[in-house]
Structure formats: C-alpha cells, structure tokens
Amino acid sequence: MSSFASSFWSSDYAGGLGVLFGKLQQGVQENQQVITIARMRADAEDLYGQKLSEILPSTDRITGGFSRDDGASTRKAYEGMRTEMGEASKNHRKIASNIRELVVNPFGRWCDAHEMRIQNSQDDLQARIKLHDRQAEVVRKYRSQYYNKCRLVEDLEEEDKLAFQDPKTEAPKSPKQTQDLAKIPTIKEPEPEEEEEPLDIGEKTYMPEQVKAILTHMLDMIPLKETKVPILGTYQNTSSGADITNYITKHMGADNVGYAEKVGQDLVDQGFLRLVGNVGNAFANSSRMMYQWKPKVFKLTGVPEKKSGPQRAATMGLDGADSPVGAVGEMLAGWNPLNNPYPNETPSERLRREARESDERYKGAVRKLDSLRCNLEEAMIDHLKFMERCELDRLKAIKAVILDFSGAISNVIPSLQSTVDNMMLFQETVQPLGDLRYLLENYRTGPFVPKVVTYENYYNNVDSQTFGVDLEARARADRKRVPLIVTTILTYLDNHYPDLDGDEARRAIWLVDVPLGATHHLRQVINDGKSISTEVLESYEIPIVASALKLYLLELPDSLVSSHVYEIVKTVYSSSATDTSEEARVAVIQNTLGQLRLANIATLDAITTHFTRLIELTSADEAYIASLATNLAPCVLRPRQETTLTMNEKYNYRLLRDLFGHKEAIFGELKRASSAAGRQANEIRGARSRRSSTDERGRQVAEQERFAAIAANKNQNPARASSPQPNRNSIRRERSPNRMSGDATTRFPVSPSASSPPSVTSSNERNERRSTVSRHSLEVPGSVEGSPVEVARQNGSAVPVPTEEIPELGKRDSFTRGSRVTSRKPTNLARQSLYGSHRDSIGSLKDVTAAEQQYTRPQGVELTDKPMDD
Numbered sequence: 001m002s003s004f005a006s007s008f009w010s011s012d013y014a015g016g017l018g019v020l021f022g023k024l025q026q027g028v029q030e031n032q033q034v035i036t037i038a039r040m041r042a043d044a045e046d047l048y049g050q051k052l053s054e055i056l057p058s059t060d061r062i063t064g065g066f067s068r069d070d071g072a073s074t075r076k077a078y079e080g081m082r083t084e085m086g087e088a089s090k091n092h093r094k095i096a097s098n099i100r101e102l103v104v105n106p107f108g109r110w111c112d113a114h115e116m117r118i119q120n121s122q123d124d125l126q127a128r129i130k131l132h133d134r135q136a137e138v139v140r141k142y143r144s145q146y147y148n149k150c151r152l153v154e155d156l157e158e159e160d161k162l163a164f165q166d167p168k169t170e171a172p173k174s175p176k177q178t179q180d181l182a183k184i185p186t187i188k189e190p191e192p193e194e195e196e197e198p199l200d201i202g203e204k205t206y207m208p209e210q211v212k213a214i215l216t217h218m219l220d221m222i223p224l225k226e227t228k229v230p231i232l233g234t235y236q237n238t239s240s241g242a243d244i245t246n247y248i249t250k251h252m253g254a255d256n257v258g259y260a261e262k263v264g265q266d267l268v269d270q271g272f273l274r275l276v277g278n279v280g281n282a283f284a285n286s287s288r289m290m291y292q293w294k295p296k297v298f299k300l301t302g303v304p305e306k307k308s309g310p311q312r313a314a315t316m317g318l319d320g321a322d323s324p325v326g327a328v329g330e331m332l333a334g335w336n337p338l339n340n341p342y343p344n345e346t347p348s349e350r351l352r353r354e355a356r357e358s359d360e361r362y363k364g365a366v367r368k369l370d371s372l373r374c375n376l377e378e379a380m381i382d383h384l385k386f387m388e389r390c391e392l393d394r395l396k397a398i399k400a401v402i403l404d405f406s407g408a409i410s411n412v413i414p415s416l417q418s419t420v421d422n423m424m425l426f427q428e429t430v431q432p433l434g435d436l437r438y439l440l441e442n443y444r445t446g447p448f449v450p451k452v453v454t455y456e457n458y459y460n461n462v463d464s465q466t467f468g469v470d471l472e473a474r475a476r477a478d479r480k481r482v483p484l485i486v487t488t489i490l491t492y493l494d495n496h497y498p499d500l501d502g503d504e505a506r507r508a509i510w511l512v513d514v515p516l517g518a519t520h521h522l523r524q525v526i527n528d529g530k531s532i533s534t535e536v537l538e539s540y541e542i543p544i545v546a547s548a549l550k551l552y553l554l555e556l557p558d559s560l561v562s563s564h565v566y567e568i569v570k571t572v573y574s575s576s577a578t579d580t581s582e583e584a585r586v587a588v589i590q591n592t593l594g595q596l597r598l599a600n601i602a603t604l605d606a607i608t609t610h611f612t613r614l615i616e617l618t619s620a621d622e623a624y625i626a627s628l629a630t631n632l633a634p635c636v637l638r639p640r641q642e643t644t645l646t647m648n649e650k651y652n653y654r655l656l657r658d659l660f661g662h663k664e665a666i667f668g669e670l671k672r673a674s675s676a677a678g679r680q681a682n683e684i685r686g687a688r689s690r691r692s693s694t695d696e697r698g699r700q701v702a703e704q705e706r707f708a709a710i711a712a713n714k715n716q717n718p719a720r721a722s723s724p725q726p727n728r729n730s731i732r733r734e735r736s737p738n739r740m741s742g743d744a745t746t747r748f749p750v751s752p753s754a755s756s757p758p759s760v761t762s763s764n765e766r767n768e769r770r771s772t773v774s775r776h777s778l779e780v781p782g783s784v785e786g787s788p789v790e791v792a793r794q795n796g797s798a799v800p801v802p803t804e805e806i807p808e809l810g811k812r813d814s815f816t817r818g819s820r821v822t823s824r825k826p827t828n829l830a831r832q833s834l835y836g837s838h839r840d841s842i843g844s845l846k847d848v849t850a851a852e853q854q855y856t857r858p859q860g861v862e863l864t865d866k867p868m869d870d
Contacts, residue, residue: 004388005381013129013376021122024387027394028118031111034398038103038405045096052089056082074435077426084419084426091415098408107401114397117390121383128376135369142362149355156348199270202252202263214252215272216301219293222247224306227290229277236306237293238276245285257285264291272297446642447634452555463529468555472599477529481602488532489549490610496542503618511627514547522548553635560604561596561655563640568592573654586662589655590669598674604636605667608659615660629656 008016059065059082066075198205206214227238244267245260254260264283267273273291275281283291298305342350452468462469462477466485474483493509500506522540526532526548537545553560561569572588593601611632615625630653637652659666 004384004391008384009380013132013380014126017122017125017129017380020384020387021118024118024122024391027391028111028115031107031114031394031398034401035104035108035111038099038107038401041405042096042099042104045092045099049089049091049093049096052085052092055085055089072435072438073429073431077430080426081423084422087415088419091412091419095409095412098411099405102404102408103401107397110397114390114394118387121387125376125380125383128372128379132369132372132376135365135372139362139365139369142358142365146355146358146362149351149358152351153348153355156351160348201266201270202254202259212300215297216303217251218244218247219297219301219303221251224293225290227276227292232277235276235290235292237298238290239293240287241284241289241291242287244273244283244291261285441648444647446647448554449634449638449642450551450555465527465529467523467527467552468557469529470557471560471603472597475599475603478531481599482606483599483603484531485526485552486549486603486606488534489537489545490606492534492537492545493542494610497614500542503620506614507618507620507624507628509543509546511624511631512543512547514543518544519547519551523551550632550635559634559636559638560600560607561593561637561652562600563638565592565595566637566639566651569637569655570649570651573651582662586658586665589658589662590666593666594670594673601667601670604659605670607636608663608667612660612663625657625660629653629660632656 004020008020010016066072066078198207199211200206201211222239222243224237224239226234226236228234241264244264245257248254248260248263249257252260252263254263261283264273264285268275268281268283268291271294273283274294275283276290276292278289283289295305297303342353345353454468455465457464460473462473466474466483469477471483474485475481478484480487497506500509518540522544525536569589569592572585572592593604596604611628614620615628620628633650633652633656636656636659639646639649
C-alpha cells in the first residue's frame with residue numbers, strides 16, 4: 001500500500017508538498033465543518049428547549065380558554081400536551097448538553113491541536129525548502145564564476161604561448177605526432193552561451209554590435225598614452241578625460257559637456273574605463289584625470305592591447321644600500337596602500353589564483369547543498385509519515401464524533417418516543433363531536449330567531465311589509481284568516497310535490513340546509529305586503545321557497561303558538577304528568593290552543609294539515625318525523641325569553657309531535673267551538689250595540705271589572721300537572737290506493753278538504769266524511785268567505801264576529817284634516833281568541849280526567865273571563 005512518504009515527491013520538493021498540505025488544510029476545514037454542525041445543533045436544541053419551556057408560562061398568561069372547560073376531552077388532551085411540552089424541553093436541553101460534552105468540547109480541542117501540528121510541519125518543511133533553494137542558487141552562481149575564471153586562465157595561457165613563440169622556428173610536428181595528438185580524447189564542457197544584452201549609454205540604447213563599433217572607433221580616434229603614477233607605477237592604454245569628452249561631443253552627438261560627461265560615466269559604469277591615480281571612479285572633463293581602457297574593450301573590439309608591468313620610479317643618483325633613499329625605497333616597496341595580499345602578483349598568477357579560489361568556493365557550496373538536500377529529504381520523510389498518522393487519526397476522530405453525536409441524540413430518543421406516544425394517546429382521547437356537543441350544550445346562547453325591525457306606520461298600516469309583522473295584523477291586511485304568504489307557499493308546494501322525483505326528494509325539501517343568503521334573496525322580493533305571484537316562486541328552487549316560509553314564522557314578533565302559553569305547554573309535558581292518559585293530554589292541548597288568537601289557530605291548522613298529509617302520502621318513517629318536528633319546532637313555539645334551561649327543553653318538539661299525531665282530535669274540537677262561538681257573535685253584537693255607551697268613565701269601570709274577574713279566575717285555577725310523553729307511533733297513516741302509482745292528482749291533491757270530524761267518530765265515518773266532504777286544507781272551518789273574523793265575548797265565551805263595518809276610531813290626519821282614518825285600536829274589537837283570556841292555567845290533568853268520565857267526548861274549551869262592557 002502506498003504511503004505519504006512514497007507518494008508526494010517532486011523535482012523541486014515544493015510541488016508535491018504543496019498538494020499534500022493543500023489536502024491536509026482541507027481536512028482542517030472539514031473538521032471545522034463537523035464541529036460547526038455539532039455546535040449549531042447543540043445551540044438549536046438548547047434554543048428549542050428554551051422555546052418549549054416558554055410554552056407553559058405563555059399559555060398560563062392567556063386567561064380563560066381551557067381553564068373554563070373541566071369536562072371536555074380536548075382539555076384533557078391539552079393538559080397532556082402541555083405537560084409533554086415541559087418534558088420535551090428537558091429532553092432537548094439534555095441533548096444539547098450531551099452534544100457539548102461528548103462532541104463539541106473534546107473534538108474542538110483535538111481540532112485545534114491537529115491544525116497546529118499540520119501548520120508546524122508545513123512551516124518546518126517550507127523553511128528547509130527555502131534554505132535548499134537558496135543554496136542551490138549559490139551553487140549555480142559559484143559554478144558560473146568558476147567556469148569563467150577557468151576560461152580566463154585558458155585564454156591567458158593561449159596568449160602566452162602565441163606571444164613568445166616564433167612561428168618560423170617552430171619545429172614541425174610529424175604526422176604521427178599530429179595523429180597521436182588528434183587521437184587524444186579531450187573532454188570539453190560546453191561553455192554557457194551568454195546572451196549579450198543591449199547597453200544604455202547616455203540617453204540611448206545600443207546593441208552589442210553598435211557598442212563594438214563605437215569602442216573600435218574610439219580606440220582609433222582617441223590617443224592612447226602611458227600614465228605614470230607615483231609609487232603605483234606606469235599604466236598603459238590610458239586617455240585623458242578631456243580627449244574622451246571631445247570625442248563624445250564630436251562623434252556621439254553630445255550637445256554639451258554635461259551630456260558628454262554622462263556618456264563617459266556610463267562607459268566607466270559599464271566596465272570599459274577606470275580612473276587611475278585617484279580614488280573613486282567618477283568621470284570628468286579634465287586633462288589631469290586619466291582613464292585606462294580595460295582589457296574587456298580590447299577583447300570586444302579585437303584591437304591588440306599593450307601590456308607591460310607597472311614600473312616603479314627609479315631613484316636617480318642614489319645607489320648605495322646604506323643610503324637613506326634606499327631605505328625609503330625598501331620601505332615604500334613594502335607599503336601596500338590597497339591592502340592587497342598579493343602585491344607582487346602578475347595578472348596570470350592572479351587569474352590562476354582566482355580560478356583556484358572559485359573552484360574551492362564552488363566545491364564547498366556543492367557539499368553544503370548536498371548536505372541540505374539530505375537533511376531536507378530526511379525531514380520530509382519524517383513529516384510525511386507523521387502527517388499520514390495525523391490524517392488517519394483525523395478520519396478516525398470524525399468517525400468517533402459522528403458516533404458520539406448520534407449517541408448524544410439517541411440517548412434521549414426513548415423519552416422523545418414516549419412523548420410522541422403520549423401525544424398520540426392524547427389525540428385518540430379527543431372526541432370532536434363530543435366536545436362540540438359539550439360546547440353547544442353548555443355555552444349556546446339561543447337558536448336562530450331573527451329580530452326584525454319593522455316599519456311602524458303611525459296609522460297602523462302594514463301594507464308595505466310582510467316579514468316581521470304581527471300575524472293577526474298581516475291576516476287583517478290580507479283580509480284572510482291565514483296570511484296570504486302562508487297559503488300561497490303551501491299551495492305552491494302542494495302543486496309542485498308531484499314534480500319531484502320520489503318521496504325522498506319530497507320529504508327532503510323541509511330538511512335541506514338552505515343558505516341564508518338565498519332565503520334572504522327571496523324574502524327581499526316578496527317582502528312588500530302584496531300577494532305573491534306564482535311566477536316569482538317559480539324562479540327559485542323548492543327548498544328555498546320552503547325555507548322562506550320557515551323564516552317568515554321565525555321572524556314573527558311572537559311564535560305561532562304564543563309564548564304566553566309556553567309555561568302551560570311545559571306543565572303539560574313535564575315529567576310529573578307521565579301517568580296522565582293521552583286523551584287527557586290532548587284535551588289539555590285543545591284547551592291551551594283555544595287561548596290563541598283566531599289567526600294563529602287558523603295558520604297552525606293550515607301548516608299542520610300540510611305536514612300531516614305530506615307524512616301520510618310519502619309514508620315517512622319515524623326518523624323523518626322526528627327530524628321534521630325538530631326542524632319546525634322553533635317556528636311553532638318559542639319561550640318568551642331564551643335561557644340555558646329553555647334551550648335544553650324539547651316541549652315545542654313534543655307539542656308538534658302531538659299536533660302531527662292528533663291533528664283531527666285537536667283541531668276538530670276547536671273548529672266546533674269556533675262554530676258555536678260564531679252563532680253567539682251576532683247576539684253579542686246586538687247586545688253590545690244596544691248597550692254601547694260613549695261614557696268614558698263607564699268603559700273604564702267595565703275594564704277594571706274584567707281585570708278583577710281574570711285575576712280571580714287565576715287564583716281559583718292553580719297550575720295543572722303535565723301530560724305524559726307523547727306516543728312516538730301516534731301518527732296514523734292510511735295508504736292511498738294510488739300512492740304507488742305516481743299519479744299526481746291522487747298522491748298530492750291540491751283541492752281543499754272539509755273540516756275534520758270529532759275525535760270520537762269511528763274510522764268508517766272518518767273515511768266516509770273524508771271522501772264526501774271537500775274542504776281546502778288551508779282554510780279554517782267557520783270562515784266567512786275568507787274574511788277576517790273578530791271575536792267578541794259574551795258570558796265568558798269568545799265568539800267570532802264578522803268584520804264588515806268594524807267601527808273605527810277617528811284620528812286627524814296631518815295632511816287631510818278632519819278625515820276618518822283607521823285607528824290603531826278599534827273601539828269594539830275584542831281579543832282575537834276563541835277563548836276568553838290568556839289564562840295561565842288549564843286546570844290539573846286529573847280534573848280533566850274526571851271530566852272525561854262524565855262526558856262521552858271533549859266539550860271544547862271553557863272560558864271563564866267576562867266580556868267587556870265598552
């Protein structure tokens with residue numbers, strides 16, 4: 001298997017190490033990413049736990065809410081969730097603590113140490129590589145110097161051989177010697193070719209060929225001299241600064257002396273000239289300053305150079321060893337002002353010496369470079385092995401960190417799983433329907449009973465509105481016993497039942513949840529106090545028409561069965577009257593309904609007749625009858641004031657079930673009582689017309705006597721016991737012979753039927769009467785051509801009075817002075833009730849039972865209040 005020590009080498013050492021340390025630094029960054037994940041997860045878990053712990057106080061700050069519902073299953077689930085949130089907060093904080101203790105802190109310290117190890121190795125190897133590279137550069141430099149010195153020595157030796165050898169006297173060599181010399185192998189190292197670079201002289205740049213030509217011309221034009229310098233000797237090939245300046249001015253285009261001196265200085269700097277006899281190396285336009293042309297110029301130009309050793313100045317006339325001049329000469333001979341260790345060295349000797357020195361320097365640099373290389377390679381191998389171990393440890397550390405990280409979370413998983421299991425259990429305990437029923441049963445404020453703000457005409461005129469108007473006032477304005485809106489809608493439904501597909505669809509129109517907006521749209525159209533045309537109803541769906549009738553009954557100021565008798569109905573159906581027979585309960589209901597106004601009784605009869613016929617012809621089951629009664633119960637009877645007790649009471653539902661089941665028995669007796677009261681009405685009208693008086697005081701006395709009689713009657717008749725529960729199977733259905741045939745004329749007859757017989761008649765008689773007598777289902781027996789009926793009182797009984805020529809109170813109209821208009825209270829209009837007063841009691845059910853034993857059939861409703869003498 002390959003290793004770091006055998007895989008990351010390159011010719012310059014730095015290339016392979018650069019790749020390796022790049023990957024190692026990448027590993028350092030990977031460590032930081034891993035620890036960042038762990039740290040941020042710990043912070044997130046800690047923050048999550050803090051946020052979870054804030055749930056409890058936040059919910060506690062909300063007043064009300066679940067604290068008000070002790071028995072709801074939702075509250076129990078809420079309390080459980082609230083507790084689990086606290087436990088979840090602890091669990092998540094524990095996860096954060098585990099991650100910090102097992103992962104973040106130890107792995108963070110290890111990552112810092114690992115990064116420091118990598119950086120130290122990289123710095124050490126980079127320092128060694130830099131030292132090696134510098135030494136290699138020194139070796140290359142010393143090698144170049146050594147080679148140059150060796151070439152100079154060779155050139156000097158060749159020149160010496162050629163300079164002191166006569167070509168003519170040279171003995172010719174034999175061909176054998178020449179051949180032998182030619183066969184001698186020689187090893188010549190190729191000389192490095194130095195590229196000649198252009199030179200800047202003055203303000204111009206010259207190529208090497210141009211420089212050679214200029215220098216050659218200068219040597220030809222400028223006079224060369226010998227310059228004697230005291231003590232130092234004589235210098236060959238010298239020229240004065242003035243001569244050089246003159247040449248530059250004439251031949252090199254110098255405009256002034258300053259530029260010429262600059263060119264001369266460049267020649268000195270380039271190594272072509274040197275100053276002799278003075279300190280420094282500055283060029284000046286002076287005839288006293290002498291400059292020597294260096295051998296480089298002669299070599300470049302090919303002009304022969306005059307060579308002679310420097311000659312010391314001889315002492316003239318002082319030849320004695322003991323002379324002071326000789327002593328001074330010896331002293332001066334030993335004087336070396338230039339600190340030259342080799343003062344008497346010839347140029348050839350100097351070149352050979354410099355070649356030997358450069359050779360030694362070159363050898364020493366090579367040995368040092370080789371030592372540095374060996375040390376570098378040893379260090380690289382050690383560091384590469386160390387880095388391999390570090391990288392392997394890093395990978396193992398990451399694996400351990402992942403394991404510890406997962407362990408820190410998995411340790412709390414059972415608690416989290418328990419929390420989830422508990423929450424799943426809590427959601428199983430939530431019963432939405434039960435809690436919704438709990439909400440409705442404990443917090444409902446009342447059913448939908450719209451409160452209509454009607455237009456109150458000053459003259460009691462209700463011709464401009466239908467909904468929200470008193471039932472009796474609406475019937476009086478329509479000149480009918482039953483308001484036209486009721487009869488029109490019921491007749492329309494009777495005519496369109498055959499158009500529906502099946503009995504299920506016919507029964508369902510009263511149970512459909514019609515959008516209130518659609519019902520209000522129809523209400524807006526027909527709420528004008530006028531008769532309703534069939535074309536208007538045809539543009540709406542049948543369930544909307546039925547919903548409009550229910551809305552009309554709900555918007556009445558008082559329910560169809562007045563709220564004044566609600567307590568009586570409650571008494572009838574209370575649990576204390578369960579032992580009362582059904583016949584006694586029906587008799588009490590007759591007596592109770594007899595207290596209603598005639599318009600209410602007629603409307604209730606029309607509606608009950610419609611629904612009993614619908615139930616019978618469609619063979620409705622018990623479930624449908626119960627749903628229909630529940631749906632229509634608020635339209636028939638409502639308490640005067642809705643309370644938490646009345647909202648849970650089902651007395652209106654039970655009353656409607658009795659009306660469906662005993663419709664003939666209840667309304668038959670009421671119709672007979674109405675007929676008897678009709679006969680007495682004329683007598684009362686005659687008597688009252690004879691006894692009518694305009695004396696206001698007499699009317700007030702009569703009214704006071706009437707109130708006193710009613711109060712006395714209430715004290716004599718305490719509240720009666722309630723009747724037993726109605727029989728669910730009390731509705732009798734008779735199958736029509738054509739019921740299943742689908743014939744519209746037989747299944748849903750629209751023609752009215754006659755008044756129903758008494759409840760004591762036999763079934764044969766009822767069938768015979770049903771087949772022979774025809775009466776409109778929406779009319780009430782005793783009506784006089786559909787006109788409203790007024791009730792007068794005589795001998796404690798209420799009798800209907802024909803409404804033609806009803807006396808009216810006079811009232812001045814502000815627009816027509818002195819005109820007679822309809823008064824809001826007719827002077828001779830008694831209460832529209834078949835029976836005398838709104839008596840609070842109906843007698844005990846036991847009294848009724850005793851009365852049944854004396855009479856063979858119900859005797860109607862007995863009235864006890866006295867008529868008014870006004």
